[in-house]
Amino acid sequence: MEKSNDYAAQRWWRTVPDDITPERAQASLDAWCERTPDLRVRFKDKQKMTVATFAAAEPLMPLPDPFPAMLTVERTVSPQALVSFDGNFYSVPPGHRDTEVTVTRRLGAEVIDIISAAGNTLARHRLEPKGAHVVVRPDEHVAALEKAVLATAGNTDAPCRRKKRIPPSDQARDEAERVRARLAGRGVSDDSGPVVDFTAYAAASRPITTDPAVGNN
Template sequence: MLDEVMRKLGGTARRWRFDRMAAVCYPASGQMTSSFAAVAKYYGAGVDICPPRRGNRKGVVEKTNHSAAQRWWRTVPDGLTVVQAQSGVDKLAVRMDERRRRIDGIATTVGELAAAEPKLDIPVRPSRPSKVERTVSPQSLVQFDGNFYSVPPGLPGVQVNVLIRLGDDVLRIATAGRAVIAQHRRAPRGSGQTIRDDSHVIALERAVLASFSDRSPCKTEVRRPLSAAALAEAERLRGLPAVGGPAERVVIDLSHYAAVADQLRTAPSPKEENEE
């Protein structure tokens, strides 16, 4: 984000002023972190950290955002598109550049002062790619910005880092040891695409097919021949005389079951038999 803002401004100031935020310094001591110091050194700018308990100085810095945070944001209607919102911000920027100032008795504007202020040139490429940690899925995919990118098989559940650089259309996936294992074109954010490298697809198919084999029979299932009783029951169901066993009576109506049910209804219970 910092690099993007400087490129839109056409350069960077010679010194940067930041609040005591954890991304820039250690809030307790105000000492700049080594990671952000490398960024400032890359762009050739100095860093000024706001001292603690100095609300006035911090307020001076934040007052310049008053128009954007209060006057414009509170008047934004619902359902505004990104293009319409950007157009409104651009119009606000023109109005803010027209604010009048008087320097050494000479009337000027904020825009003229900003145009006359010398800025440092910024490098052609951003300082370093941003890193986002992700977990490889069982399908050898890594999710990022609403899309899925493939990695070589054999890494399910492994923590990897997605490396992206501002302005690049290429996305890289690296291990914790900084070894790049995949490189893909970056799909539009939130498009739901699945980007797979051809070599990853072939390797995944080989790994899946290697886990299946029909050369040896399954050891957990044993095929046994039918017993004589099973063969006799099969012949009985087909209506043929039983082989190797006595013939059984086949009931073709429900009158027999009805008679048995009537006997059970009229038969005395065990309690009544004991009383007799």
């Protein structure tokens, strides 16, 4: 390798002008390799062939799998059994308040694991967009937390309706679909009525007078 670098320096590098751009230098080097170094003669098994022929017979090996890098951060469980990570909140089962946990994410994975100090996996969640301020709490964690809170209060009655996890109505699902369609640029009818822009609002509002005698109103 050292000899090859010395050969390239003596035969090509010394001829490169000082004001050449990196792109032009690379193109010049490639052209020089094709007409000079690649045509040098080598012998393999008593057969005469060029360097270019040798290179074609020895292709590069395929790239290895991505290195399994693991991101780990230490977090403290909140009183609401939530753990913060990248601008979102992910739940764990109740009973771990103020304990230290480790949030792990393998490079390229779409899930995160929340692991206790003892090494037990408390929860696995699908990763939400960074900074979305989403609270991720599956139904089983909701039920367990509800049971723990009612037991602490000495009350086994069901919580009030506004505390329940009520699924969205058909009307809400239809509205969500219209919003997704608009964001995706699809042509869908929207019967929610016209949207009044600021121009119409300004025309309908009381104009501002600038008469010095009257003053601004």
